[in-house]
Amino acid sequence: MSTLVITDLRANVLTEDGPKEILKGVNLTIKPGEIHAIMGPNGSGKSTLAYAIAGHPKYEITSGSVTLDGVELSELSVDERAKAGLYLAMQYPVEVPGVSVSNFLRTAKTALDGEAPKVRTWVKDVEKALANLQLDKSFAARSVNEGFSGGEKKRHEIAQLQLLNPKAAILDETDSGLDIDALKVVAEGVNQYAAAGDKAVALITHYTRILRYIEPTYVHVFVGGQIVESGGKELGEKLEAEGYEQYVSAIANA
């Protein structure tokens, strides 16, 4: 069972002009089996939330806490957070030239499990995950994210999600830049992962489109580095119709 608890989280982005506070006290609890859509306009800080939790070097948590099954993540290094069960599907996956997808996946799996996966089943598992995301077998021999199309990068992120099978997943704008066919493939991949029923999923998105294919348990509106409203999936429908305007102006007038 996996519970992700974010308590009064504050975080800075590190810029050339010094640190700048982006997260201004985020509170959120994701219980096992729940999918929380976190929706907000550009610049609201929703990607910062994802990066700060995962330990991106350009962001620093200044106060508050993030726990996964009671383990404080903010005190751990990036790889220790992954070992604790956290996964971040990135909006902009990084190219790692010369490192094959298969070598990368095997190294990650070995690091997470503390032992190398069994060769025979592992090869099949990799092929299955790639096939699920409609990626050709030959994909395994390519360098990580190098020369991938935008859609391939996102599908590769979700193939990893299935293979590494973490306790909690933050999906940062996994839907952006995808055409409708690719979006369906990616959404199906996420649903397969979440079907285990004990995962905590945060689905960060700008658009409501993906919510047609992934049904959220809760929807949160994220503006100005905070959650300003929470509700069920009907909140997503409201955002679809009305946009973020009223929330943005409310913050501006505050």
Place this chain on the structure above:
Amino acid sequence: MTTVTDAPNVASALETVESHLHPTPSWDVADHPVPSGREEIWRFTPVKKLKALFNADGPHDSHLEWECAFPEGVTQRVVGVEEARALSVEAPVDRVAALAHANSTDGALVVDIPDNFTSAEPIRLDLKGSGEIVFGHVIFRIGKFAEATIILRYSGLATYAEKTDVLVGDGAKVNFVTLQDWDDGAIHGGQRSVLVGRDAHVKAVTASLGGSVVRLQENSRYAGPGGEFEGYGLYFVDGEQHIQHRLFVDHNEPHTKSNVDYRGALQGKGAHAVWIGDVLIRKAAESIDTYESNKNLLLTEGCKADSVPNLEIETGEIAGAGHSSSTGRFDELQLFYLRSRGIPEREARRLVVHGFFWDIIRRIDVDEIEEKMLERVEQELELLEHAQGEA
């Protein structure tokens, strides 16, 4: 033995191409004035450090110590100046190469590999310096349909001007591996010229590992159609080191192929790598295919890589021509990405650097040298970890 005429000097038979990129070859040292550093071919070079190699007054009689391990059938001999010129692929294109020949008053060392030669053992030539200034000219002649692996290794300390010519016979298959494995402080400049015979296949692997300055002009051209040239390079450039590879592939014959891929890692203040990738596709060179690539990994702050690919195309009838160049930091984002999947930092670094070089190392095809290169990758990583431990 007198002048051999089965390897004509093809330079004079080619049309002249107006280009500032490659100077007209000439044996006459006067045609190659002492560079100021502003010339196109010298602008990336710390010319002051190469001063001793611009000196027409010699020395004329110093040598690198050489040790050969030649399989049966391979022979060596010293030839006079006239014969050395006649045997060469081309005349020198810069002053260092011109003097490598002109200051070698003994002429050149010629290594002959007969027609149809095969051997399980590589042909080795170890050249070692002990602090002196040396000008040297070496000519490898590989016979028709021979299959040979040649390993040329430089070590020790020297200020060395090189001219090397590699003539590859029709249908031959050659793996030409050179290791610039110098001690710190060595200065090495010069020119290598490869003539790829009709339907011959040449793979040249250039590994520049040591020395204070290494500047190599690496030229290749074809003696007939159907030839293929693969040029792979790897280099490790540490603080205050300058490593420069200047590739020039002259597609002077139709249906020829070339593929060039050089990769380097730089670390430490003042580390400077230069890669020039010139490809000329002449009018006659229809249906050729060429690709060249250079990648630099900047491991730390304070190092610099210049990477300049150039394509000159004089015929539209080609199968393919392309190039790419990338210079990137071994940055926090790559590490973050790998680590976010549970891979510990140290292992993430190793993964990145090994992956970067393995694509080149695996092409060497000589186990002991592949192992040596992997060890060098390890050493570079240890150096990096040590430096970061202190920082």
